[in-house]
Every structure is written in C-alpha cells, then in structure tokens.
Amino acid sequence: MPKMQLTQSKITDAALSIAEQQSYEAVTMANIARALSIKPPSLYNHFKNLDEIKQEMALIAQQKLYEALKDKNTLLSLAKKYVDFSISHPGLYTASLRGGTGKTGHAIVQLFANTPVLAGLEEKEKIHAIRGFRSMLHGFIDLQYHEGFKMNVNLEESLVRIVGIFERGLRR
C-alpha cells in the first residue's frame, strides 16, 4: 500500500540482478515483482510488458560489456575478455544479445575495428572481418552453452589458437 516510489531503473536493476545471480531464464514478471516486494501487475504501470524490460536490460548489459572491453586493443585481448565476461556473467551476456546494435553496440564494434590488424583494412573488408570475428567469438561461447566442446583439449588454448588463425588469415 505505500507508494514505494518504484521507477523504471529500479525494475531493470532488479531484473539484471536476477539475471546475474540466478539466470536469464529466471527473469520473469513474478520474480522481478518478488524482488521488489510488489505484485506482478504493478510492473505494467512502468513497462509495457516483459519484452520491454528485457530490451532495457540489453542496453545496460551492453554498456557493462563495453566497460569490460574498452581498454583492450588487440584481437586476442578483446577475445579473451569477451569470453571471460560471458563466463563470469552468463545472465548479463545473454541479456546483451537481445538488443539490436545501438549506440553501445556500435562502440563495441569500434573496439574491434581499431585493432592493429583490422585498422588498416579497406572499409568493406573490415566489415566482413569484424563480422567473422564476432561470429567466431559468439559461436565459441554459444556452442559451449549448448553442447560444450567436451573434448580433451583445453578451451583457453583453443581460443588463442583460433584467434591466431584468424589474425594470420587477415595479414595476407
């Protein structure tokens, strides 16, 4: 009954906290409401539906990913940090995927673009290369989620090697 001054940012904070501490799948209206000690329908006074909350989560998650990556300037260091982020914060990483490439998404792409091996490329070629590299990173992460490369070979080593292959392929 108190008015509790609920705001959009308190709601997304609660949602992100659930994604982080439990899982992205645990981000439900019921769980968000419980975390805020309110009833689910109250959330609809602040967001149109769950999807809009997730949209907002995506933007914030992308900002956190950008923060984690912003001081890295080689393909390998970016790749390592990117994978590290997805493993340390799986809920946040998953959240980050659901938002199209907005301002922050573009900033992340720029980090890759400014890398020594990519910086020199002709513009079209650069776009292809970034696509390929991000595909590789995301695929690497997502396949582990789904099946896990459960072979005997070390994962960190795999990442270093495939980044090496990609870089070598770019240098001509």
Add this chain to the structure above:
Amino acid sequence: MPKMQLTQSKITDAALSIAEQQSYEAVTMANIARALSIKPPSLYNHFKNLDEIKQEMALIAQQKLYEALKDKNTLLSLAKKYVDFSISHPGLYTASLRGGTGKTGHAIVQLFANTPVLAGLEEKEKIHAIRGFRSMLHGFIDLQYHEGFKMNVNLEESLVRIVGIFERGLRR
C-alpha cells in the same frame, strides 16, 4: 478411446513437423498432442518429459543436417550448405543444437576434418581449427537470429570472405 498405436517415432515426427512448419518454440506438449489428436498427458506414456522429446529431435535433426552436408568436401561448400540449412530449416537447426555431440555429431565433425585444408594438420591443431570453424558458422547464424547484421554489406559475400580468411590463416 481407440488405441491409435502411438509410438515414440510418431511423436518425434509430429514434433519435428511442428518445428519445421511453425518454429522450435512452438514445440510444446499441447501442440504435439493436438497434432496427434490426443491429450497432452498421453505423451508421458512414451516419453519422460518434453526435454526427452527434444533430445530425440536433436538426434534426428543432426542426421538431416549430416545428410545435407555429406557430399561436400571443402570448407567453403560445407559452410555454404550449413548456413543454407539453418536458413531453410530454422526449426530443425535449432533442434539440432540441443543434443550433445553423439555419433552423428562426430560424423559431422569428420566432414570438416576430411577437408583438404584441415586433413594435413597435426591432431591437436585440427581440433582447434574445427572448433574455431564451427564456432564461426554457428555464431554467424545465431547473431543473425538475434540482431541480424543489418548493415549494407551482403551476407553471402561476408560468408565467402570470412571462410577465406580462415582458410588463409590455416595454410600458414
């Protein structure tokens, strides 16, 4: 009331048909039951739960993927067919991800391993390369699902280019 001789394979067939014609998300107990003109609880006489049905779907979807790929013997032709399959049959492709790497999964990996560029590599290096290549393909597909590389640059061309980068990186 008739006994209708329901079997596991009739259930998975119905489930796969739903995944193909509607979407993977539409694969629910209610929809499968409706497709077979029975009630949802009846399905539990044949499968422990929905997850086991999806597990079985994964094996069959992998077999179909293998069939689509089996006559291809270069990285580029495999990549093109792989992406083509995921676009023509998104429900099947999604289903194929939920099954660990069993017999069929291994057979698919072998198709990549037998490719000219990879065949000559030392064993460990080969595993890394295959991981990297499959990551790239899956990431390429999955990122389109999620955000879509909605840039101005052609997708088919992107695929050809990044496969080229990868191959060049492998050749030394």
Add this chain to the structure above:
DNA sequence: CTTGTGAAACTAATGGTATTAGTTTACTAT
C-alpha cells in the same frame, strides 16, 4: 485544512505452459 484527481499500487480473472495422480478403456494372452 479539506477535497479531488491521477499515479501507482492492488485483487481477481483469463489463458497459456509442463507435469502428476488417479481412473478407465481396450487390446492381448492365458
């Protein structure tokens, strides 16, 4: 200081999901 209005909470209900328990039907084998 009272009143009234709008924002933001609530309760109750709808229709969707998976799953379990308990019951009945119908086929099959003695």
Add this chain to the structure above:
DNA sequence: ATAGTAAACTAATACCATTAGTTTCACAAG
C-alpha cells in the same frame, strides 16, 4: 471368458504473462 497391462483419459497443481477493474495514497488547488 477373463485377467492383466499398456495407453488412453480427466482432473488437478503450479508455474508463466497479461488485462480489467478497483482501491489507496500523495500531492496540489481551492
């Protein structure tokens, strides 16, 4: 013919998102 079993059923539980309609509270105007 009958008994047993496999496979269907109905009914119920516990989630999920969402909407409609109602109440409550805080603040602003008279």
